[in-house]
Amino acid sequence: xxxxxxxxxxxxxxxxxxxxxxxxxxxxxxxxxxxxxxxxxxxxxxxxxxxxxxxxxxxxxxxxxxxxxxxxxxxxxxxxxxxxxxxxxxxxxxxxxxxxxxxxxxxxxxxxxxxxxxxxxxxxxxxxxxxxxxxxxxxxxxxxxxxxxxxxxxxxxxxxxxxxxxxxxxxxxxxxxxxxxxxxxxxxxxxxxxxxxxxxxxxxxxxxxxxxxxxxxxxxxxxxxxxxxxxxxxxxxxxxxxxxxxxxxxxxxxxxxxxxxxxxxxxxxxxxxxxxxxxxxxxxxxxxxxxxxxxxxxxxxxxxxxxxxxxxxxxxxxxxxxxxxxxxxxxxxxxxxxxxxxxxxxxxxxxxxxxxxxxxxxxxxxxxxxxxxxxxxxxxxxxxxxxxxxxxxxxxxxxxxxxxxxxxxxxxxxxxxxxxxxxxxxxxxxxxxxxxxxxxxxxxxxxxxxxxxxxxxxxxxxxxxxxx
Amino acid sequence: xxxxxxxxxxxxxxxxxxxxxxxxxxxxxxxxxxxxxxxxxxxxxxxxxxxxxxxxxxxxxxxxxxxxxxxxxxxxxxxxxxxxxxxxxxxxxxxxxxxxxxxxxxxxxxxxxxxxxxxxxxxxxxxxxxxxxxxxxxxxxxxxxxxxxxxxxxxxxxxxxxxxxxxxxxxxxxxxxxxxxxxxxxxxxxxxxxxxxxxxxx
Ligand code: SF4
Numbered sequence: 001x002x003x004x005x006x007x008x009x010x011x012x013x014x015x016x017x018x019x020x021x022x023x024x025x026x027x028x029x030x031x032x033x034x035x036x037x038x039x040x041x042x043x044x045x046x047x048x049x050x051x052x053x054x055x056x057x058x059x060x061x062x063x064x065x066x067x068x069x070x071x072x073x074x075x076x077x078x079x080x081x082x083x084x085x086x087x088x089x090x091x092x093x094x095x096x097x098x099x100x101x102x103x104x105x106x107x108x109x110x111x112x113x114x115x116x117x118x119x120x121x122x123x124x125x126x127x128x129x130x131x132x133x134x135x136x137x138x139x140x141x142x143x144x145x146x147x148x149x150x151x152x153x154x155x156x157x158x159x160x161x162x163x164x165x166x167x168x169x170x171x172x173x174x175x176x177x178x179x180x181x182x183x184x185x186x187x188x189x190x191x192x193x194x195x196x197x198x199x200x201x202x203x204x205x206x207x208x209x210x211x212x213x214x215x216x217x218x219x220x221x222x223x224x225x226x227x228x229x230x231x232x233x234x235x236x237x238x239x240x241x242x243x244x245x246x247x248x249x250x251x252x253x254x255x256x257x258x259x260x261x262x263x264x265x266x267x268x269x270x271x272x273x274x275x276x277x278x279x280x281x282x283x284x285x286x287x288x289x290x291x292x293x294x295x296x297x298x299x300x301x302x303x304x305x306x307x308x309x310x311x312x313x314x315x316x317x318x319x320x321x322x323x324x325x326x327x328x329x330x331x332x333x334x335x336x337x338x339x340x341x342x343x344x345x346x347x348x349x350x351x352x353x354x355x356x357x358x359x360x361x362x363x364x365x366x367x368x369x370x371x372x373x374x375x376x377x378x379x380x381x382x383x384x385x386x387x388x389x390x391x392x393x394x395x396x397x398x399x400x401x402x403x404x405x406x407x408x409x410x411x412x413x414x415x416x417x418x419x420x421x422x423x424x425x426x427x428x429x430x431x432x433x434x435x436x437x438x439x440x441x442x443x444x445x446x447x448x449x450x451x452x453x454x455x456x457x458x459x460x461x462x463x464x465x466x467x468x
Numbered sequence: 469x470x471x472x473x474x475x476x477x478x479x480x481x482x483x484x485x486x487x488x489x490x491x492x493x494x495x496x497x498x499x500x501x502x503x504x505x506x507x508x509x510x511x512x513x514x515x516x517x518x519x520x521x522x523x524x525x526x527x528x529x530x531x532x533x534x535x536x537x538x539x540x541x542x543x544x545x546x547x548x549x550x551x552x553x554x555x556x557x558x559x560x561x562x563x564x565x566x567x568x569x570x571x572x573x574x575x576x577x578x579x580x581x582x583x584x585x586x587x588x589x590x591x592x593x594x595x596x597x598x599x600x601x602x603x604x605x606x607x608x609x610x611x612x613x614x615x616x617x618x619x620x621x622x623x624x625x626x627x628x629x630x631x632x633x634x635x636x637x638x639x640x641x642x643x644x645x646x647x648x649x650x651x652x653x654x655x656x657x658x659x660x661x662x663x664x665x666x667x668x669x670x
Contacts, residue, residue, distance in 0.1 A: 016648050017648050025641065036498050037549065050638075065499060086501065122660065123663065146549055157649065319485060414496060433488045433547060434491055
């Protein structure tokens with residue numbers, strides 16, 4: 001028998017009942033909740049008179065609809081206020097832990113889960129949010145679910161799931177300065193298409209992965225969903241354990257050592273077989289940006305907007321043409337000349353302290369371009385405080401950036417942080433879909449370093465050139 | 469949940485590839501909390517212009533009015549996990565999605581809402597796209613009937629059973645799996661004690 005992958009092990013360790021054909025009832029160890037995806041879950045739980053099976057396995061926090069321009073006092077938007085109040089009440093009624101908007105631990109679910117040590121290796125973790133794949137960076141089997149499944153997890157602590165195939169994504173090489181996890185993710189999707197991982201659980205492996213910080217690993221796993229995979233994982237190692245030790249919900253003392261011993265058994269066996277394998281040499285990679293309305297429309301920054309005539313098939317040609325029209329771009333335009341109106345640095349992809357440090361390094365001693373608005377939205381309140389302790393807020397403010405409170409903000413544009421029609425944004429978020437950052441807004445995805453460089457020049461630019 | 473056995477209806481074609489859930493149900497409407505309101509916002513930004521005027525879109529086209537079957541291209545429903553996308557689809561009247569491929573979470577959400585999702589090869593999608601009269605999707609027989617043509621389709625047996633009976637997972641699990649659940653928790657507590665008590669969330 002050949003060995004098992006990390007994913008196989010985590011899957012098998014959580015099967016309550018095997019239905020055959022790859023379907024199983026899977027135990028869910030941990031559940032994160034946010035205000036926008038769970039209200040209907042509680043409506044149905046109340047209707048059927050159900051309660052939480054294991055209240056201590058859940059953690060709720062508002063992030064999607066929260067304002068980022070001020071904190072404390074009334075929330076101006078009555079609909080956002082109602083969602084947040086409802087989450088608070090739902091959590092209280094069902095006995096689930098709730099982190100208040102004013103709490104120092106508040107932030108985007110995918111940032112605070114790891115920060116609080118709620119996310120651990122070896123667990124299954126679900127959340128009503130597709131970027132739950134982020135937590136796979138810890139060697140957790142973490143996946144996004146809809147509201148009905150959130151209700152099932154609350155009432156029964158398990159879900160019927162279909163097992164995915166195993167996809168190895170192997171990263172080799174040592175990246176150039178200013179090239180990082182966001183560029184890896186964009187290059188992988190750009191080269192292999194948004195469907196490359198559909199039906200598969202990704203395991204990112206190889207020397208380049210071992211060299212990555214936890215923040216970088218989270219960025220990479222975060223965007224697995226943009227490649228079509230619900231799950232993106234990295235085997236836990238000493239970097240993981242060092243990150244987790246001492247975090248509030250992580251096991252403490254002897255129990256931590258015992259956990260590490262267990263976690264060390266989770267890595268894929270040497271003879272484990274993957275259904276599919278793709279590779280990327282990060283050593284030759286340039287910073288990447290997107291030009292269109294799908295994450296796969298990603299190219300090296302020195303590239304040009306492609307011509308629909310060169311599309312691989314008729315369907316893609318139509319989609320490209322439509323994307324160019326939507327984006328207000330012409331085929332053949334140099335990506336690095338495209339002017340931007342707004343810059344957004346934040347989100348669960350790139351809103352961690354490491355991301356802000358890199359952006360601040362670019363912003364330091366520079367000024368954002370005229371007619372450009374740039375906002376920095378820390379991924380959590382803890383990230384915000386840490387950044388302020390390090391003086392990053394002052395660097396940003398002196399450069400003309402706005403320094404905000406944490407939340408999803410312009411990644412999903414449910415509050416006032418949004419693009420006006422036709423506005424163009426350099427964004428560190430994960431989706432450039434039509435209307436994602438506001439109706440008829442135009443999104444170019446890139447890394448925090450690239451976004452900061454766009455802010456200080458007023459156009460898409462190679463950060464290596466700015467920092468040369 | 470309403471059982472799904474067989475429906476006969478016109479087809480609503482939205483054949484572009486990679487229609488994501490932000491397009492099906494734009495994010496700003498996620499602030500709505502009442503499920504019953506969501507059908508109005510199905511493809512909202514492609515159907516209604518910023519000034520309130522109607523845009524040309526199959527969902528606005530009178531010839532497809534009343535369609536219960538949606539026909540789509542590759543990766544329909546990719547992107548965000550928002551179940552609101554499926555609620556807007558059912559609110560609009562759709563009971564069955566036939567697509568080249570589907571976003572995985574979207575497909576799961578369809579199943580949870582009694583929407584039959586089938587993913588035949590592109591060649592069948594193209595054939596169906598050319599058909600203007602109503603077609604029948606028969607889950608019991610696992611076939612699509614269009615005029616004198618019959619296209620068989622496959623879905624996992626467990627999914628078929630759930631849809632045919634209108635079962636909710638939560639009911640099934642709570643009715644049948646309590647012993648297994650408790651046994652699992654007792655066994656896991658021994659292997660990973662830190663998941664119980666010590667690092668419980670309080
Ligand atoms: S930051 Fe964006 S992608 Fe991440 S959880 Fe929030 S809305 Fe979703």
